[in-house]
Amino acid sequence: MVIEWLKFRVPAEQRERYVQIDAEVWTLALEKYEGFLGKEVWISPDDTSELILVIRWASREQWKAIAAVELDKITQTFDQSLGFAYEMLESKEYQVRRFANF
Secondary structure: OEEEEEEEOOOHHHHHHHHHHHHHHHHHOOOOOOOEEEEEEEEEOOOOEEEEEEEEEEHHHHHHHHHHHHHHHHHHHHHHOOOOOOOEEEEEEEEOOOOOOO
């Protein structure tokens, strides 16, 4: 399993709208792709302008198989639906380490 980890800065007063539109646009779109396992939105109790998105993929190959043109279309739909500016602060990739039973 591979984790796509994204950190965003949004206007604090728009955080809940961002989460709602993200679910309606990005999550629904990603659910159509093979390998998508799920997604979590983490919110900080200390910084209401910070959001972390944790997206789980079955494999890196399945995640990266999504065409850039398709991702661009989803981004355009998301940005138009959202109607306010946000900033991606970090983007990371992790592999889930499995340990053999001893």
